[in-house]
Amino acid sequence: DTAVSQTPKYLVTQMGNDKSIKCEQNLGHDTMYWYKQDSKKFLKIMFSYNNKELIINETVPNRFSPKSPDKAHLNLHINSLELGDSAVYFCASSQVRGNYGYTFGSGTRLTVV
Amino acid sequence: DQQVKQNSPSLSVQEGRISILNCDYTNSMFDYFLWYKKYPAEGPTFLISISSIKDKNEDGRFTVFLNKSAKHLSLHIVPSQPGDSAVYFCAAVYNQGGKLIFGQGTELSVKP
Numbered sequence: 001d002t003a004v005s006q007t008p009k010y011l012v013t014q015m016g017n018d019k020s021i022k023c024e025q026n027l028g029h030d031t032m033y034w035y036k037q038d039s040k041k042f043l044k045i046m047f048s049y050n051n052k053e054l055i056i057n058e059t060v061p062n063r064f065s066p067k068s069p070d071k072a073h074l075n076l077h078i079n080s081l082e083l084g085d086s087a088v089y090f091c092a093s094s095q096v097r098g099n100y101g102y103t104f105g106s107g108t109r110l111t112v113v
Numbered sequence: 114d115q116q117v118k119q120n121s122p123s124l125s126v127q128e129g130r131i132s133i134l135n136c137d138y139t140n141s142m143f144d145y146f147l148w149y150k151k152y153p154a155e156g157p158t159f160l161i162s163i164s165s166i167k168d169k170n171e172d173g174r175f176t177v178f179l180n181k182s183a184k185h186l187s188l189h190i191v192p193s194q195p196g197d198s199a200v201y202f203c204a205a206v207y208n209q210g211g212k213l214i215f216g217q218g219t220e221l222s223v224k225p
Contacts, residue, residue, distance in 0.1 A: 004156070035215075042115065043157070043202065043215035056212050090156050100147055100206055100213060104156025 003027050006091050006105035013081055014113055021076045021108045023091030029103070030096055031055075032074040034066060037088040037107070049074055081112045116140045117205050119216035126223050132190040134219050136203030139184065143205040147213070148177060148188045151200045160201075161188070193223045 004025045013019050025032065033056075034046040047066040048056035054066070063079045078085060088109050092102040117138045126132045134148075144165040149157035163170040163177045163186070170177050176189045190197055203216040 041200075041217040043204075045212045045214075048212065058212075092156070100145060100162065100204075101159040102157075102213065104158070106154060106156050 004091055004093055004103050004105040006089075006108050008108060009106065010109050010111075012111045012113060015081055015083060017081050018077070018079045019081060019110070020078070021089055021091075021110070023074045023076070023105060025072055025091075025093040025103070027093060027095070027103060028072075029093035030071060031094045032068065032071070033092040033094075033102065034074065034076050035090040035092060035104075037090065039087070043090065047074075047076075078110075081110075083112050086110055086112045115217075116143075117203055117214050117216040119201075119203055119219045121219050122217075123220045123222070126193045126221065128195055128223055128225050129192045132188075132193045132197065132221055132223065134188040134190075134201050134203075134221065136186045136188075136216055137184060138186075138205050140205070140207065141181075141184065142207040143214075144208075145206045146177070146179060146186050147204045147206075148175075149202040149204060149215075151202060151218070157202055190221075193221075195223050195225055197221060198223045 007022050031050045033048045035043045049068040051071045052068045065077045068074045088107045090107045091105040147162040148160045150160045151157040161175050179186045200218040200220045202218045204213045
């Protein structure tokens with residue numbers, strides 16, 4: 001039974017489209033994160049939510065909007081997709097804020113053409 | 114400005130020998146360091162960590178060393194096994210509840 005699941009696993013879309021990536025964790029964790037792995041392979045944090053409250057919001061274009069309907073879900077919506085948005089997006093969760101043993105999902109590979 | 118760097122994109126080691134993966138950081142405020150392991154098409158999984166008040170932490174075949182004066186940490190795997198072949202990410206954090214900052218990873222290949 002997957003602990004942190006992301007859907008879809010692969011997403012190919014045209015420039016200008018709007019898309020969403022969904023994430024769910026069944027670990028009972030309080031904190032969830034979105035990370036982006038760019039072409040240079042760095043994993044960079046985008047957002048973090050603790051019990052549905054936004055606690056980290058990095059310098060990310062406002063075309064990216066996270067939504068946390070409950071503490072088990074953190075979705076990422078992206079408007080007006082650009083070529084540079086192509087990357088692998090990872091969702092993660094941790095038991096409490098400050099617990100750094102994150103559990104990651106398997107990633108969503110987004111390709112914008 | 115990348116605060117955590119792994120300057121070796123890849124490393125190849127013979128089975129049974131020691132693997133040493135290196136990581137450098139620039140921010141002296143970091144107080145906790147972690148290593149993650151990632152297989153293809155999977156997310157990173159937590160491997161081992163070390164607090165800045167220690168210089169060594171060991172867990173089975175894995176040992177992490179921290180040299181604060183040099184702002185350098187390393188992961189030693191002894192003995193290396195083919196199943197250890199993966200990408201290894203170094204990460205660092207400061208402040209309770211702060212964000213993990215990752216390096217770009219080193220791909221380890223352990224050959225039988």
